[in-house]
Amino acid sequence: MTERRWRLTRQEWVAALASAVLFALAFPPVPLVVPAFVCLAPVALIAARAADGNAGWRVAVRTGTVFGFLGYGVALYWIAIALRLYTNLAFLAFLGALLGLGPIVGFTFGAVYAVRRLTKGPMAMVLPLVWCASELFLLYLPQIGFPWLPLGLSVAKHTLLAQAADVSGVRGLSFWIAATNGLLVDAWLVRRERRRLWTRLGAAAAIALGVAAYGWWRVATTHLLTQGDVTVVQPNIPQDEKWQQQYQSRIVGILSSLTRQGFAQQPAQLTLWPEAALPDNFLAHSDWIDTMHVLASTSHAPILFGTIDVVWQTPTHYEYYNSAMVVDGTGRVGGQPAYHKTYLVPIVERVPFVNPNWFASLKFFGGMGRGGTPQPFDFRFGRVGVLICYESIFLQRARLYRREGATFLVNITNDAWFGRSVAVYQHEAHLALRAIENRVGIVRDANTGISEYVDPLGRSHGQTGLFVPAVRTYQVQTTDVLTLYDHLGDWVGYISVVATLAMLGVAAARRRA
Secondary structure, X not given: OHHHHOOOOHHHHHHHHHHHHHHHXXXXXXXXXXXXXXXXXXXXXXXXXXXXXXXXXXXXXXXXXXXXXXXXXXXXXXHHHHHOOOXXXXXXXXXXXXXXXXXXXXXXXXXXXXXXHHHOXXXXXXXXXXXXXXXXXXXXXXXXXXXXXXXXXXXXXXXXXXXXXXXXXXXXXXXXXXXXXXXXXXXXXXXXXXXXXXXXXXXXXXXXXXXXXXXXXXXXXXXXXXXXXXXXXXXXXXXXXXXXXXXXXXXXXXXXXXXXXHHHHOOOOEEEOOOOOEEEEHHHOHHHHHHHHHHHHHHOOOEEEEEEEEEEEEOOEEEEEEEEEEEOOOOOEOOOOOEEOOOOOEXXXXXXXXXXXXXXXXXXXXXXXXXXXXXXXXXXXXXXXXXXXXXXXXXXXXXXXXXXXXXXXXXXXXXXXXXXOOHHHHHXXXXXXXHHHHOEEEEEEEOOOOOEEEOOOOOEEOOOOOOOOEEEEEEEEEOOOOOHHHHHOOHHHHHHHHHHHHHHHHHHHXXXX
């Protein structure tokens, strides 16, 4: 009996597969915008029919689980490739991610079933509330939070459609997209009643036009303020060489040469080096300190660079951090405290839920320390917040910097381990949303690309190619406003969580009664 309960019917398999394919096509680098607005509809239709027909909650859970497993499996295949550079257990890490994400999506559609059955409400409201609550859950999972593919990311590269992020953050965009999926489900369920059918389709079109009109207005009226010139150095160091001691002198030579090339091309107020540009304990290398002193004092402008910062807790115990440091325009290192990365890549930077000291014998693997509350770096031309690597996918970090007075942000990253997979483009796309949410410019410096400047309207400028050395200087802009999202934070997500939990609580109470 148990086996039959969890075995999918042919219709459920078709729905799960259709949603999975559309979900995988919804995100960069695929330039299509339509898949996101229909990707949830097939599985949501199964859940709605089950709730309306008293078919049982397992229908929704099993179909949603298969959708999650297949959809994330295609969209996140790169995990197996990326982690292979660090461990032969890469495929197990990929499988573990899917075994976590699949059931989360399954329970999400189980909640859709329960709320629909309780309220008889339209899927245009039930689906976005529950889906956004699920996205918030993924964001705040302790030590393994992974908000890599929120639905709102699908419109990040469509400038007019993404502007509403300044009102609600990415969660509001996800709510709109999920609501459109829900309207399509509602329309299908009443397809024999022409008037009700066209009312729902018309509502979906009207909302989309409204979002686009708002975007057009924001693009036309947002006043951009020039902040200064920033140079990025993209050294293109292969991942299999980056952490090898025998290549350290070569890496420093490449960085120094490209930096001097940037000085000669165009003076700038700030120079960036990517994440872990100097791949060892920086303060233990006096030659590195001397090199940074000479470079910065030559240009009379600060250099912000990624490195490892080792902090000794006792004479025999230390913690190490993925860090950003600054050498000022006089060549002084340490004038401002180093920034320590807070959101660490699971397994690679810190293995979740275990003592990091277990990995002390593995140099800079699995046991990195977590930084505390960050502060922007202070320069004469403004305050700069630093996002290291995939911290750019955590919308609350960019908001914190903006509320602390950051006038623009920088994202230093090493995407070499992604190879040429879709992960490079998925990762980069998040910056458009961070720029719009906070109306700030963001400069991205990636070891192997993509490096770029993203303006406060989310538009990308001067993208570099992949796996080529490059030097670019960007004129950075900002705005003088705090957005509604800056003031209220992820309010759409919190409302969705409260509403979903309240309705599930009532549903559970009624079931017991």
